[in-house]
Structure formats: C-alpha cells, structure tokens
Amino acid sequence: MNWRNVARNWLAKPWGRLAIVLSLTSVTGCSVVNHMIYKTTGTVMTAYAEEHQVPYVLASDDLEMNCSMAQALTPLLMSFGRVTHTPNQLGVMVYLSAGMCAESQAWEQELRYLRAMKKANVQEAQDAQIAQKRYHILAANRNYTGYRHLVEEFGEPGGKCPKLDDEFENFIWMMGMLAGLQALSNEMSSGAGLGIPKDIAAKAERGAACLDDDQFWGVPMAIRATIWSMLPGAVPQGEDPFARLKIAAEKGEKAGVRLPHVLYAMAALNQGNTELVKDVIRQHAKSKAKKPADPERKLLDAIATQTLEAISDRLWTEQTGHRTPIGGLGTFWDDKRQSSGETIDLDDIL
Numbered sequence: 001m002n003w004r005n006v007a008r009n010w011l012a013k014p015w016g017r018l019a020i021v022l023s024l025t026s027v028t029g030c031s032v033v034n035h036m037i038y039k040t041t042g043t044v045m046t047a048y049a050e051e052h053q054v055p056y057v058l059a060s061d062d063l064e065m066n067c068s069m070a071q072a073l074t075p076l077l078m079s080f081g082r083v084t085h086t087p088n089q090l091g092v093m094v095y096l097s098a099g100m101c102a103e104s105q106a107w108e109q110e111l112r113y114l115r116a117m118k119k120a121n122v123q124e125a126q127d128a129q130i131a132q133k134r135y136h137i138l139a140a141n142r143n144y145t146g147y148r149h150l151v152e153e154f155g156e157p158g159g160k161c162p163k164l165d166d167e168f169e170n171f172i173w174m175m176g177m178l179a180g181l182q183a184l185s186n187e188m189s190s191g192a193g194l195g196i197p198k199d200i201a202a203k204a205e206r207g208a209a210c211l212d213d214d215q216f217w218g219v220p221m222a223i224r225a226t227i228w229s230m231l232p233g234a235v236p237q238g239e240d241p242f243a244r245l246k247i248a249a250e251k252g253e254k255a256g257v258r259l260p261h262v263l264y265a266m267a268a269l270n271q272g273n274t275e276l277v278k279d280v281i282r283q284h285a286k287s288k289a290k291k292p293a294d295p296e297r298k299l300l301d302a303i304a305t306q307t308l309e310a311i312s313d314r315l316w317t318e319q320t321g322h323r324t325p326i327g328g329l330g331t332f333w334d335d336k337r338q339s340s341g342e343t344i345d346l347d348d349i350l
Contacts, residue, residue: 042080046087049077050168054093059295061302067104070097088153089172095146096179099139100303103186106135107310114317133190140186143179144196150176157207158199164210174211174219177204181223185266201227205234217297218251222260229267241267242276249280253287256294258304261287265311274315278332281308285330305329 057066074094077087109132116125150173154162157177164170180200187196205227211220225244228235235241245267248260261284268276284305293301312332313323319333 038080038083042084042087045077045080046084046090049087049090054090054168055296058297058299061293061298063299063302063306066097066299067101070094071101074098086149086152088149089169091149092146092153092172092176092179095142095149096175096182099142099146099179099182099186102135102139102142103182104306104310106132106139106186106189107313109135111313111317111323114314115321118321133192136186136190137192137194140183140190140192140194140196143183143186144194147176147180147183147200150179156203157210158203159206161207161210167215170211170216173207174216174223177207177223180204181227201231202234205231213248214251217255217257218248218260219257219263222248222252222263226263226267230270249283252304253283253291255297256291257297257300258284258287258293259300262304262307265308269311277311278315281312282330284308 057069060066077090077094080087109128113125113128113132116122116128150157154164154169154173154176157173157180162173164173181204183196184198184200187194205224208220208223213219213221221244225239225241225248228239229241229245242264245260245264249258249264252258252260261280265277265280268274268280288301288305309324309329312329316322316324316333325331
C-alpha cells in the first residue's frame with residue numbers, strides 16, 4: 001500500500017482535513033491545560049515557600065536539615081521558572097543555603113589537611129587540599145547563582161536603592177549581598193579563576209546602606225565595615241571599621257541574631273589578628289549562654305555559631321591536631337584556666 005497516496009487522498013476530502021484540525025486542536029488544548037496547571041502549581045508553591053516554608057526554616061536551628069532541604073528542593077522550586085515567573089527571591093535563599101552546605105564540606109577537608117600536615121603525610125594533605133578547593137568551587141558557583149537571582153529581581157546593588165516593599169524583600173536584599181560576598185571568598189579560597197566580578201564587594205558596601213541597621217541586627221553596618229577593612233582606601237574619612245564592627249556585634253547580641261560576630265571575626269582574620277578572632281569567639285559563646293536566639297531567627301544565629309566553630313576548629317587543629325572540644329567553644333588550648341569543655345579520656349575509648 002502506498003501510504004503517501006492514502007494520506008494525499010485523505011487530505012483531499014473536507015472531512016479528512018477537519019479531522020486533522022480537530023486532532024491538532026485537541027493536542028494543543030491539552031498542552032495549554034497542562035501549562036495552566038503547571039503555572040498555577042508553580043505560583044502556589046512559590047507563594048507557599050515564601051509565606052510559610054522560609055519562616056518555618058528560619059525558626060529552626062537544625063542546620064543539617066536546612067542543608068538537606070536546600071539541596072533537595074532547589075531544582076524543584078527553581079524549575080517553575082520554566083512555566084511562570086522565576087522565583088528569584090527564593091533563589092537567593094536556597095542557593096545561599098546550598099552554598100553553605102558545600103562550604104561546610106570544604107571546612108572538613110581543611111581540617112583533614114591540617115591533621116595530615118601535622119603527621120607529615122604529604123599525599124593525604126595534598127588530597128585533602130584538592131577536595132577542599134573543589135568544594136569551594138561548588139560553594140562559589142552556588143553563592144554566585146544566588147547573587148545573580150538578587151540582581152535579576154532587584155537590579156545590581158551599588159546604584160540607587162531598589163524599591164523594597166516589605167521586611168521579607170529587605171531581608172532577601174541583605175542575604176543576596178552576603179551571597180555575593182561569600183562567592184568572592186569561596187573563589188579566592190579555591191584558587192580558581194571562576195570569573196566572579198571583583199566589584200561585588202564595593203557594590204555590596206553601597207547596597208548595604210539601603211537597609212535599616214537596627215532592624216537587621218547590625219548586619220548592614222557589619223557588611224560595610226568588613227569591606228572597609230578589606231579594600232584599600234575604602235574606609236570613609238572619620239570611620240573606624242573595627243569600632244563599627246564592635247557596635248554591630250553588640251546589636252546582634254541584643255537581638256539574639258549574632259551574624260555580625262561572623263563578619264567581625266572574618267575581618268580580624270583578614271588582618272591576621274588571631275587574638276581578636278579568639279576574643280570574638282569568646283564573646284559569642286558568652287552571649288549565647290546569656291541570651292537565647294531570637295525564636296523567629298534561630299537558623300541565622302545557628303549559622304553564626306557554626307561558622308565561628310569552624311574558625312575555632314581550624315585554630316585548635318593547627319595547634320593540637322584536633323578540633324574544638326565538645327562544649328568548648330570560646331575556650332582555647334592556651335587558656336590559663338582549665339578548659340570548661342568536655343574532656344575525653346582516650347584510654348576509656350580504647
């Protein structure tokens with residue numbers, strides 16, 4: 001049978017052409033219906049995440065759970081950008097969270113590197129360093145993606161302040177700039193040229209001025225002062241970056257959201273001031289003992305503690321070969337008084 005002739009004869013008849021049109025309309029209609037369903041689902045999911053999921057997560061201090069959630073749900077949430085508007089504000093949050101997951105793995109590899117170096121195990125140290133850099137590359141890419149979502153939603157920081165409608169949008173603006181700064185830091189730690197624009201730091205410094213410092217626990221000023229301390233010639237006349245960081249840290253302590261402590265410690269690290277770093281960690285531990293975290297911002301306070309604990313672990317491992325003892329955050333190997341941290345009897349374990 002010549003199927004080409006059959007098709008030609010079919011199309012030559014009016015009812016044949018009508019059947020083809022109806023068939024195509026049916027298929028197209030189904031596609032339209034599916035598109036509408038997907039679009040509605042995406043809009044609902046995005047609204048739910050912004051109104052309920054994000055506040056719920058921020059009120060939790062389970063960082064491992066947040067890490068798993070960010071890595072698992074980011075592709076699902078962001079894929080709705082194919083059928084409706086891209087959820088850029090959520091993109092800032094989930095990519096920043098996923099970036100922190102990768103960075104925590106980089107910290108672990110750094111500790112492995114330090115232990116190997118103390119044992120003069122060159123191969124182990126080299127392997128750990130390679131792994132550490134790979135995780136920093138992953139973290140840099142994730143954080144920079146979060147920053148790009150900020151730019152897509154509100155425009156590039158550094159120029160005119162964007163119109164931020166509510167507290168949530170102000171919060172996203174702040175977290176997006178932190179994502180950009182973290183991307184730069186991760187790129188530098190990786191030693192790889194990833195093409196992340198170096199002017200993000202200067203733009204974030206100007207963008208942070210758009211935020212109410214008291215409303216956001218001293219973080220905006222801490223961002224600005226940290227950048228002042230790191231960029232040559234960036235300190236405004238009459239300003240003292242570390243005096244500003246101290247004030248910002250105090251605001252964070254009073255609010256129970258101690259993110260400024262992290263920026264304070266990072267600025268001190270960049271200056272090579274280890275004693276100041278230790279003082280910031282000590283103050284963080286004392287503050288945690290005196291005042292609980294803001295119930296609605298437990299996650300942010302826990303992130304601050306985890307980051308400072310990672311810095312403490314590095315210092316401890318460099319000196320002793322092991323990380324900060326259990327319960328020992330805020331204490332150090334060279335303290336004159338006996339550490340209040342838990343002492344582990346290795347003989348009992350063996």
